[in-house]
Amino acid sequence: MPPVAPFLEQHCTECHDGDVKKGGLDLSALKFAPDDKKNFDTWVKVFDRVGKGEMPPAKKPRPEAGDQRQFLAALKTPLSGYERAQQANNGRTLLRRLNRTEYENTVHDLLGISLPLKHILPEDTPMHGFDTVAEGLRFSQLQIEKYLEAADAALDAAIVLSRRPEGINKRYSYKDEPAIRKNLDTPPGTLSDKTNPKSGHRVMFRETDKEVIMFTTGDYLVGLKQCRIPGPGLYRIRLSGNAFQTEGQPLTVMVYANNYKLKRLLSYCELPADKPREFEFTARLDGTEHIVVNCDYVGRDKKGQNIYNVGAAEFQGSGIAMQWIEVEGPLASEWPPASLKKALGDVPLKELDEKQRKFRDGKPLGYELAPQDVRQSVSTGLQSFASRAFRRPLEADEAAPYIALATQALDAGRGFEEAMRLGLRAILTSPAFLLLEEHPGRLSPYAVASRLSYFLTSSMPDDELMKAAASGQILKSAVLKAQTERLLKSPRSAAFVTNFVGQWLELRNIDATAPDAKLYPEYDMLLKLGMVTETEAFFSELLKHNLPVANFIQSDFAMLNNRLAEHYEVPGISGEQFRRVSLPAGSPRGGVLTHASVLKVTANGTVTSPVLRGAWVMKHLLGQPPPPPPASVGGIEPDTRGSTTIREQLTKHRDSESCASCHKNIDPPGFALESFDVIGGYRENYRSNEKGANAKRKLRGQNIWQYKEGLPVDASGELADGRTFKDIRDFKQLLLGQQDQVLRALAGSLVTYGTGAGIQFADREAIDTIANQTQAEGSGLRTLVHAVVQSPLFLSK
Incomplete structure (x- = not known):
């Protein structure tokens, strides 16, 4: 037992003895048994509560500073010593497998394919906030089955012996689209049902020599059905169009792929008013999809009249004029594709003519594998592939089981390709491929290369990293820094x-709730996409220019495109590209706290919760997650009528002393963020379904209000230390006083994500060292990433 009993008896056991047991803790009976996890965690909790000054409570006499330091030192030494001994024997990180994203990326790089794979595999279980942590990446029978399925799909995509697809490279006009052509050519008023005089035909489009003007969002009318996609692959898509009758304002057009079961967004662009713009992008199509163009905020004029009621000839509302669409693909620089060589090695091919035609799955083959020495080709090919797949040189006879499996297939009369598939399938499902090979102590050069690559690219090391590992140079600090810098660029x-930002800030939960359409009619897909992209672009901007981590609290710029700028009411921004925009003095924006993405994932679809947002700030920004609420404490029901404010509803949660002790830390950040609604819009009043005046707001020239202005927002608050703020601007200035804590919390998150292990008690000094080194060099985000990579935590198991 460390020499801490006198301190506990003087300051703690009055409330935490066998009789009182406040909080369920009896310190008089608590032994020191660090090999028991529950006991270890209890002592760490005691250390933290005393170290933060939370215990003894404020109403009790405070211990002398020297006594407190002596107590903490006496407890820290054995706790850290125990964990360090465990780490020396076993390492910090458990044996870790590739998560779904890493598996997909690795197979793509290994085989040179782009086929989506991660949807085949079961969801990974995040631990400590990340799906890279070994504790959550366990194996199951289902996963093994799914790995086999994914391996087969990947090999099918890689081993391509068919003839080069004819492909398409054609410009299409909506004037030739059957449904549109029929609508334009049918005389207005033609009855579809002669017994119903109201069934007269409405012409929904206008036509000129060069274009078709569309006033509808109906996909069934604007789908490009005349374009038949010949097969899966990468396609180049170009279009020409402009906004029409929008009083000089642009419109955003979205391009989807649709197979009648699933519609997925491929890309989007802003079309200027009255002047055509050409837009080009590439996207993968699976061969069963057709292309759909859509545009929101069309089909209704200023009077609220619908295109269906007015007809195209008289309609004065906005629309899009589409001149043409071009589709080219599948795009392949060589045939057969490079994936064939990546999978099977440099095996000679024989091109088949019409007389030698062979078929597979009903489709003609264009090539045949023609190895001169089948067995030697199998052996050479599998050894080479296994070395790349295992991300290191093979040990003696390590490839023998895979070669034997393929050789047995040859002996049974199977051909070269089938034998190779068996060996490749076994490699792609082997532990050496699925697991990251790391041993206790300092990592080997190849393990460092893999850890660095998966940290910064979520995939296997490239050739340059492997060369640095082969020479051992990667273990040199200067070389490691150069490789880190190369990957960051x-x-x-x-x-x-x-992957890091999506989990660190919980952006992956952007679809967890759907905003109430009546309260938030301006929410749409483009706004949702812009929310996430803004935060990723902001992180990238800080990383690229090595800007101080304090920018996560407050910055004088934002990363915006047209849709998000419109949402934030920042004028003068056009175009779908995100760019750095200086914020005016006094703007409530700046820093991730006011990003619409963060504000959405910390709210439900109807109301905001200071508790959820405050807990988010404590956990993700300050690295101080609050304890879960007692089971007896119920939630707050949303009040969409506008009768009470969330502040009023929260009062009852702070009535008891046990609730107040946590809420004094949780609620203030949440109150500061009350100036932002559930989709991140700035507000001075809550929105209501029942009470208040109609909202006065327009979007893309259309009146969008469906809600009423409710009670006024109060964004003021008081921190636990007594400092007060009146709004989000004041709060961020107070939070800047804790930027060192934000830096440490981010360092811990990066280490957790990059090493696959949560931060242990014994790691705290190393985290402090990383943070202090970064701070001494200006607190830049890029500097922080380099400090993490150079730390013993990153370079050891």
Whole structure:
């Protein structure tokens, strides 16, 4: 037992003894048994509560500063010592497998394919906030079955011996679209039902020599059905169009792929008013889809009249004029595709002519594999593939089981391709491929290369990383820094931004709730996409320019495109591209707290909750997650009538002392964010379904109000230390006083994400070292990432 009993007897056991047991804690009977996890965690909790000054409580006499330091030191040494001994024997990180995203990316890079795969695999279980943590990445029988299924799908996509697809490269006009042509050519007033005089035909489009003007959002009318996609692959899509009758305002057009079961957004662009714009993008199509163009905020004029009631000839509302669409693909620079060589090795091919035609699954083959020495080709191919798949050189005879499996197939009369498939399938489902190989102590050069690559690209090491590992140079600090910098500059690092930020800030929960359409009629798909993209772009901007981490609290700029700028009421922004926009003095925006993405994931679809938002700030920004509420405390029912404010409803949750002790820390950040609604719009009044005046707001020139102005918002509050704020601007200034804590919390999140293990008690000093080094060099985000990679936590198991 560490020498802490005198301190506990003087300051703690009055409330935490066998008689009182406040909070269920009896310190008089608590032994020191760190090998018992529950006991260890209890002592860590005691350490933290005393270290933060939360215990003894404020109403009790405070311990002398020297006594407190002595107590904490006496407790810290054995707790840290125990964990460090465990780490020395077993490492911080458990044996970790690739998560779904890493598996898909790795197979894509390994085989040179783009076939979606992660949807085949079961969902991963996040731990400590991330799906890269080993504790949540366990194996099950179902996963093994799904890995086999995914491996077969990947090999089918890679081993392509068919003839080069004829493909398409054609410009299409909506003037030739059958449904549109029929609508235009049928005389107005023609009865579809001669017994019903109200069934007269309405012409829904206008036609000129160069274009068709559309005033409807109905996909069934604007689907490009005349374009038949020949097969799966990457396609280049170009279009020309402009906004029509919008009083000079642009409109955003969306391009979807639709197979009648699923409609998925491929891309979108802003079309200027009255002047055509050409827009180009590439996207993967699965061969069963057709292309659909759609546009919101058309089909109704200023008087509220619908296109269906007025007809195109008389309609004065907005529309889109489409000149043409071009589709080219599948795009392939070589045939057979490079994936064939990546899977099977450099095996000679024989091109089949008409007389030698062979078929597979009813489709003609264009090529035949023709290895000169089948067995040697199998052995060479599988050894090479296994080394790349395992992300290190093979040990002696390590490839033997896979070669034997393929050789047995040859002996049974199967051909070269089928034998190779068996061996490749076994490699893609082997532990050496699915698991990251790390041993206790300092990581090997190849393990460092893999950890760095999966940290910053969510995929396997590239050739340059593997060369640095092979030479051992990657273990040198300067080389490791150079490789880190290279990856950060690579387009592949977009995976780090998406996957880390999406989990650190919970952006993956953007679809967890659907805003009430009556209260929030302006919410649409483009706004949702813009929410997430803004936060990712903001993180990227800080990372690219090494801006201080304090920008996450408050910044003088935002990353905006036209749709999000409109939502934030920032004028003068056009175009779908996100760019850095300076914020005016006094703006409530700036920093991630006021990002619409964060404000949406911390609210439900109807009302905001200061508790949810305050807990989010404590957990994700300050790294101090509050304890869960007692089971006896109920939730708050949303009040869409506008009779009471959320502040009034929360009062009862702070009546008891046990609730107040937590809510004094949780609620203030949430109150500061009350100036923002459930979709991140700035507000001075709540929205109501029943009470108040009609809202006066327009979007894209259309009146959109369906809700009423409710009670006024009060965004003021008082921190636990007594400091007060009147709104979000004041609160962010107070929070800047805790930017060191934000830096430490972010360092811990990066280490957790990058190493696959949560932060343990013994890791705290290392986290402090990372934060202090970063702070000494200006607190830049890029500096922080480098400090994480160079730390012993990252370079050891």
